[in-house]
Amino acid sequence: MSKTLTLKDIDLAGKRVLVRVDFNVPLDKETGEVSDDTRIVAALPTINEIIERGGKAILVSHLGRPKGKRDPKYSLEKVAERLQSLIGKPVTFVPDCIGEEVEKAVSKMNNGDILLLENVRFYSEEEKNDPDFSRRLSSIADIHVNDAFGTAHRSHASNVGVARYLTSVPGFLMQKEIEMLGMAIENPEHPYVVILGGAKVSDKIGVITNLLEKADRILIGGAMMFTFLKAQGKSVGDSLVEEDKIDLAREILQKAREKNVEFVLPVDTVIAKEIAAGSESKVVDLEEGVPAGWKGLDIGPSTIELFNKKLSDAKTVVWNGPMGVFEIDDFAKGTESIARTLASLNDAVTIIGGGDSAAAINKFGLAEKVSHVSTGGGASLEMLEGKEMPGIKSLSIEGGKKKRRLMVAGNWKMNKSPNEARMFAGFLASSIGNENAVDVVVFPTSLSVAGVADILKDTSIKFGVQNIYPADSGAFTGEISASMLSDLAVEYVLVGHSERRHIFGETCELTGEKIKSVLKHGLTPIFCVGETLEEREAGRMKEVLETQIRKGFSGLGKSDLERIIIAYEPVWAIGTGVVASPEQADEAMKFIRDLIASLYGVDLSESVRILYGGSIKPENFESLISMENIDGGLVGGASLQESFVQLVAIAESHA
Structure with missing residues (x-):
């Protein structure tokens, strides 16, 4: 191995x-x-x-x-x-x-x-x-x-x-981080307890979703607790609440019950009217609720006692996020108590997940008494979420070069309302959000991108848009530009899809301009090419592909090409139920590689990823992805169904 x-x-x-x-x-x-x-x-x-x-x-x-x-x-x-x-x-x-x-x-x-x-x-x-x-x-x-x-x-x-x-x-530091956090993710000793704090539920959705599959108990503190408490119908006064995440909090609580994970919320809180040192404060029971005009700023003494009890038999503990506004001594007792409890657990592996948690453990002088304090706040959080870590993935493997990374991309086309898109994105997030061996990307309608982005931002699933116009702005009714996508964290754009070419009459020249615009704004184009049935039967498949690629790549250099993913989609196999045989698909994709080699060099042709697109289903994907030149799939109809998860699993088995 x-x-x-x-x-x-x-x-x-x-x-x-x-x-x-x-x-x-x-x-x-x-x-x-x-x-x-x-x-x-x-x-x-x-x-x-x-x-x-x-x-x-x-x-x-x-x-x-x-x-x-x-x-x-x-x-x-x-x-x-x-x-x-x-x-x-x-x-x-x-x-x-x-x-x-x-x-x-x-x-x-x-x-x-x-x-x-x-x-x-x-x-x-x-x-x-x-x-x-x-x-x-x-x-x-x-x-x-x-x-x-x-x-x-x-x-x-x-x-x-x-x-x-x-x-x-x-290096040694990176190696220890990988080993310690990897152990907590892949092979923790049980009971496995996770402590999560900080301000927002939205910052921890991915972590919670991933750890619901692994942890025995999850203890919630910090301001994020009030979103969960409000979801339970409790009064939280003026405490910080993410109103748009209340339904999600209910779903998480329900999922914890279904997974038989003990999800422990605070029973009391330290409240004050102002977030300031010396501000009047008191402890309230959360069954009675937080009065109006007051806000919760730390966990209370009964919660500290409860959390300590839940930690007493732990064999693995991961802590990410403070229990309160620990920077102010008046509201630091909860965070300090957790830190001291972890420092006393001599029989447990105790991992501090970077960021504010690391700052807290250092503030109280306890860093040397826990197993590991991560140096990466955002990195440790994303690793706990199960997200792909580019800086780890790029490390060299003993025994030869790394293969091209596989991708499964779902083009939802003109399907799913914004609500339906959010719900389906939630299903995908819970089903494949932790997959790291392949890249998973979905392309909802432009109308649904923002909602899908909100659901998927804490998972390893990426998302893109189905089309852009090459200008940054202007009088182009109904269009969107690549420059508009930065606020949504969009990473991918479909360019040159056969439906754009054959239904909307887009030319190869326009496709080339779109590719340049996508690259200009730091996004990754998935550049679609393919021949019609008539062109294939006339023996013109290679001629058509060469024309599309030469015009699409016109004016691009080697550095540009390294940022492009190609999707070969025989038009005669899109939505028809007819699938190119693995040999037909591989032949076309080898031709594309050979063409790139003639244009840019052999090394580049070997590194460019090429996806197959055309009536992909779980029944045929295994044979397709086994071929040497096929690096994944651009999926149409099957990407709208639960079977998309099966396609990802098939790709995983070949990664």
């Missing part, structure tokens, strides 16, 4: 090692000095391992959100100074992360040297995972070490893009 390579498996002597660290540390606003070096300290074991074994450590990190522009207040120069004092060895700082100055500095390195590059987010290409930028970053190194778990849930150039060009292995 293949396994992920580790730092110990790599010969480091004399090698230039590009290390993605997470030095996103707070700086003092007045002096610019590092005010909390926890993340720098966490990276020291990996850095020391590299230099002690004769490697040349080239460190790269982001700091803050400079929005793709050079900003002195986000410079890593002060971080280099703190690292040097911590590691006790010279650290050379380079005021850029690509270019001639960097190349010269690397060329002068001796074995055991340390070099820190400037903030990688001074380039907008970093967060876009731009292939050319990734290639330039990787060109200065022989090996890539990813030790930045805090960015593992992001597909950026410095953690994922460079892995296309270099062997990528986890």
